[in-house]
Amino acid sequence: MVLSEQIRAEMDGLIDKIRLDQCDDGSWRYCFESGPMTDAYMIIILRTLEYNDEDLIKTLVNRLLIKQDSSGAWKLFDDDSGNLSVTVEAYTALLFSGYIEISNEKMKKAEEFIRQNGGLESVHVSTKFMLALHELYPWPSFFPIPLLLMNVPKSFPLSFYKFSSYVRFHFAPLLILGHKKFTTKNKWTPTIQHLFTNNKLKKISKKRRFPAFKIPFIKTFSKIGIKKAEEYIIQNIERDGTLSSYASATFIAIYALLSLGYEVTSPVIQNAVLGIKSFLFELDDSHHIQNSPSTIWDTALTSYALQEADVPLNDEAIRSSANYLLSLQLKIVENNSTIGLGGWGFSDSNTQNPDVDDTQAVLRATTTLSLIDDDYRKSWNAGVRWLFEMQKKDGGWASFEKNSSKYLKLIFPIQNFVDTAIDPSTADLTGRTIEFLGSKLKLNMNHPRIEDGVNWLINNQNEDGSWYGRWGISYIYGTWAAITGMKAVGIPSNHPSIQKANSWLLSIKQLDGGWGESCKSDIERKYIPLSFSTVVHTSWVIDTLISINDYPTSEIDEGILNILNWLKTPDKRMTYPTGGGLPGHFYINYHSYQSIWPLLTLSHYLKKYKTSD
Structure with a gap:
């Protein structure tokens, strides 16, 4: 078979597969598969809240065990020799689950890897943060990102709003927790002090506050900062209950809300858990909690790829995907008023935060349709304007x-x-x-x-x-x-x-x-x-x-x-x-x-x- 015929045959096979993968609403929902972090944190949050879903916990325990390397470590990619931070996260989550004993051979191997690679002291700052929430690692005396950032005017170079939006969703709850040095502990909280290599850190001290926080002036500003951070979290909760469609941000937000006195049974926390649960994706050998489903990204790129492969515009796969994408264009809002259409986000649950990459991907997928359909043209023109403005x-x-x-x-x-x-x-x-x-x-x-x-x-x-x-x-x-x-x-x-x-x-x-x-x-x-x-x-x-x-x-x-x-x-x-x-x-x-x-x-x-x- 000549090369062009081989190429055409393979393209036809890919197109057929893609058609079968399309959902009834016109979208393509492929897995956004990452490392163990989201699966581990989901187990930990369910146990922290004493949330009754043993089937999910067992499913995620199975996922973590499947992904463990023979060395005892967990990896982020094939040629990784083992990642210390995700190994600690997975190890801790398995103990939290209650289904894996510390004496298990797999846990012994993980423990050996952790200690040989520097112990808890050497993990990533985000892992230390998770451990500190459960009294498994000491909070620093002075948190490196001060809550007072929330009080800096938006126009100032060091304002909270000068951070990227992705980071703001994570930092708002983090600032609250770091300031309050919040901890929570229950019957499920394991002991992992044996993973320290520095004996001085084995004894976790209680909340250590920077003296300035006791000064009345600073205390007042801190209260204002906490309120602003709380408002930012609440304002950016999506309809599915997650914080801006990120599982990682939602995990932190749950702890922040608990630190502010929200009850475990409160709708905002229960909905947050349901939102993260909706990110569960069934794979051939396991289930995985996606950090942020890539539905818009995948749908736009897949539709574009089909069109580049000469699938006609009147094909149902193209039309239905375009209609789906059109329905998810975000509005530009100023002072609580909609002033126009803007770009698109990454996940279909994202209703507030567009990004450049997803916007250009959607515009690619709808360009030709915009030339023949007024509805598409209006949406497309607005998206192009937004892209130029960025x-x-x-x-x-x-x-x-x-x-x-x-x-x-x-x-x-x-x-x-x-x-x-x-x-x-x-x-x-x-x-x-x-x-x-x-x-x-x-x-x-x-x-x-x-x-x-x-x-x-x-x-x-x-x-x-x-x-x-x-x-x-x-x-x-x-x-x-x-x-x-x-x-x-x-x-x-x-x-x-x-x-x-x-x-x-x-x-x-x-x-x-x-x-x-x-x-x-x-x-x-x-x-x-x-x-x-x-x-x-x-x-x-x-x-x-x-x-x-x-x-x-x-x-x-x-x-x-x-x-x-x-x-x-x-x-x-x-x-x-x-x-x-x-x-x-x-x-x-x-x-x-x-x-x-x-x-x-x-x-x-x-x-x-x-x-x-």
């Missing part, structure tokens, strides 16, 4: 914020603070937004916004020719987004930046003819190859090379053949995490990606080369 002063685009304060990173020396609290322009957001504006709006370098965006990309290219991608793994991801964006707005292939990137991509080709990048790149901030290629990374690279080359090269053809072959055998090439969340702590295996990105790359190959071999 461009930063430096010319790039970030995820959530138009302009965030650069001074925050100088004040708070906290693990991963810059990765989360600051929302700078990134190559992946800038590249994809430019690609959309070029391929769908036909804008080019004659447009000043495009010129600014391209200049940002050129100025932020790494010396080796790559770009770092914030929300994917990692340098392959960023380089794919940057180059396909630049090509879409008319940058010629002989441009030095593109040639430099092309050389870099070819230089990191694996011996098996594909491409694969380790999640360690995200941690080390330099490209680190995997020992094997992945379908998603190879699809991104081949898509990039297709955009650069007028004719198929040997590397492109070899990559295409590899994609075709690897799709036939689901294994780690398909399941390795290629989504980034928090460097060193949170990675995502998007179950949608194993269909979306190969389908797009195969479609682009046929469209550009129309090869018949």
